[in-house]
Amino acid sequence: MSTTPHDATLTTDDGRTALRMEHRLPYPPERVWRALTDPASLGRWFPSEVTLDLAPGGAMEFRFPGAAPGTPVMTGTVTDADEPRHFAFTWGTDHLSWTVTPDGEGSLLTLVHTFGDRPGAASFASGWQLCVGALDRLLSGAPPVAVRDGGALHEAYIARFGLDRGAAGAAGAGREVRFERQLVRPAETVWAVLSDGIEPVAGLPVPEGFTAVCAPAGPVTEVRAPHGLTYAVGEDSSVTWELRRGTGHGARLVLTQTGPAGWDTGAALAAWRDRIERLAAALLES
Template sequence: MNTTPHDTTLTSADGRSALRMERRLPHPPRKVWAALTDPAALGRWFPSEVTVDLTPGGAMSFRFPGAAPGDPGMTGTVTDVEEPRLFAFTWGTDHLSWTVTPDGEGSLLTLVHTFGDRPGAASFASGWHLCVGALARLLDGDPTALGRDDGGLHESYITRLGLDRGTVEPVGPDGSQGWRVRFERQLVRPAESVWAVLSAGIEPVAGLPVPEGFTTATAPAGPVTEVRAPRSRTYAGEPHSSVTWELGEGTGHGARLVLTQTGPAGWDPDAALAAWRTRIEQLAAALVDA
């Protein structure tokens, strides 16, 4: 499978994010347009079966493979239709805009996916990467079965889109009451698998030192203060800091990690930020190989 990312950018403003992906196709715009808008063609490369009233304000429905009988699936509304240039619609709370422009003897296909869950952007990017690859095969007359990502494609987009970076937040005015380091990252395996990698067979127990997998050099093993395997675990770090690992629901591709470490005013949050970034990269790599 080709894991080279397409031309892709991610921007965020006012609580919404926009993922922009481009793909050059050696086919004329009208041929690409037909593959974008004909439900029979859509069903061969889009992640769900689609019905569509191809008029502005028209209704859409999305039914995913394996859905139970009677499951209504998701719905959307066509927002823009300008044949053969622009097709845009809502999909639940998200918005998708597909633009086709001439590019020599072929076309430039541009997708802008707008959504609220910025940490989920790598899941969306890797999913669209596979879908657009299937669309390209459809246009070429080749088999269109969607490929599967073992996690490597997802992780390449984590890096490309800058989703591997944490934040440092002050506690109190200007950090007068301390600092908080925070990472939120979509992972490629379920919580149980993540927990197994972190614990390495040594289950955290309240009052005992936390297993090494949960620590860094700036947050060595202190006593566990709370544990709810395989979802959450808090321990006392040094100097006088608290570390919490939380594994929640994400995009459906795996667990969503939220990691925080809070320390006092004299603590060095930048060193902690760098140490946790390295530790989470190690975890992510181990999960791809798991």
């Protein structure tokens, strides 16, 4: 599997993020259109089984293979169906727009996926790249075997979109550095890598894996294994690690360090970015 990202861009407007991806396929638009809109074909490369009424305003349902009995069915609505050029629909709160343009003897397939969870963009982009790879195999006559990303493609999109950067700002009467990053392993695995066999205990120094050069080990003030902890850094600063639910690719890391009003946050941003990069690299090996 290639770990090279496809052509992709992110734009954000009024809290919503649009992921735009282009894929060149050596098949005429009519064949690509059928694979996009025929439920039998769509279910072989799309992330879920789909039923649809192919007309603007038509209802859609999405069923994930292997879902537990009683799992609610996701629904959507067709917003555009202009054969063989444009197919768009809602999927829960997201919107997907597929445009097929003639490209020599083949087609240029453009996807615009609009959603609210910007830190999840690398998961969406890597997932769509693998799905379109399955679509390509289906159109070629080969079995559209599902390929999973071990994490390297996801991390390549993290770098491409700049999702490895933190932000600094005011927090009450002080300052805060904050990182939110989708990881590629579940919380239990992330916790094991961070603790490295030394379980955090309230009142004792935090294990080194949870520290950075800007925030040396201080006493743990709260432990919520394997979903987070807080430790003190001197008298006027603290660090909190949280491992929340993410996109389904793995845990969502939210890391914050607080400090006093006059705190110069530049060094902390650089130090925590380096620490999280090293964590992400270690998770690829786990």
